[in-house]
Amino acid sequence: MITMKDIIREGNPTLREVVPEVELPLSDDDKTLADEMLTFLKNSQDPEIAEKYNLRGGVGLAAPQLDKKKRMIAVHIPNMDPEINEPTFSDVMINPKIISHTVQDACLRDGEGCLSVDREVPGYVVRHARITVTYTDVNGETQKKKFKNYDAIVIQHEIDHLNGVMFYDHINKVQPFAINKDVLIID
Numbered sequence: 001m002i003t004m005k006d007i008i009r010e011g012n013p014t015l016r017e018v019v020p021e022v023e024l025p026l027s028d029d030d031k032t033l034a035d036e037m038l039t040f041l042k043n044s045q046d047p048e049i050a051e052k053y054n055l056r057g058g059v060g061l062a063a064p065q066l067d068k069k070k071r072m073i074a075v076h077i078p079n080m081d082p083e084i085n086e087p088t089f090s091d092v093m094i095n096p097k098i099i100s101h102t103v104q105d106a107c108l109r110d111g112e113g114c115l116s117v118d119r120e121v122p123g124y125v126v127r128h129a130r131i132t133v134t135y136t137d138v139n140g141e142t143q144k145k146k147f148k149n150y151d152a153i154v155i156q157h158e159i160d161h162l163n164g165v166m167f168y169d170h171i172n173k174v175q176p177f178a179i180n181k182d183v184l185i186i187d
Ligand SMILES: CC(C)(C)[C@H](NC(=O)Nc1cc(F)cc(F)c1)C(=O)N(CC(=O)NO)CC1CCCC1
Pocket: 044, 045, 056, 057, 058, 059, 060, 061, 062, 065, 077, 078, 111, 112, 113, 114, 115, 116, 153, 154, 155, 157, 158, 161
């Protein structure tokens, strides 16, 4: 199973690479990797498993964070309503591509962190408010989905990892919390 020791940290040059597309049809190895990535996220959000294996609660993971140079991301976003046990979105996205997005931007009020970054980097990470993404799923089906708010932020954060971009690359160096008035702040 994937644990924190398998996740490479900033300083590892792989995190700064633009990685190549995954060959289709998916190899068995790539199917296994996809499954293990999603399982890591589920495990990391299970209090008992997370404590037992010392996992940071993760909502998204990109293959380069495992030193796998492939355009593959896993996303498992729990429903913020504790009553609802179903995640708002859970899937592995192979060769994801943002095909359109709003002019409007958005950012998380609390800024962002990263499983590959063992330090706080304060500041607003401004991203597209809503995106339309195409990708191939593990069954080889082409998917086209629209995302907004937190889900859109997570997916943009993960796709950035496929292009060697870290969340703090988006933070204004001079004024980390400066944003123009029409940027949507997401709580
Ligand atoms: C870096 C970390 C703080 C662990 C971050 N989690 C997070 O922001 N909150 C969270 C965690 C949960 F488990 C369940 C939940 F609803 C919320 C995260 O997983 N990532 C993913 C990552 O590092 N991918 O490479 C960072 C997030 C920052 C904004 C989008 C993803």
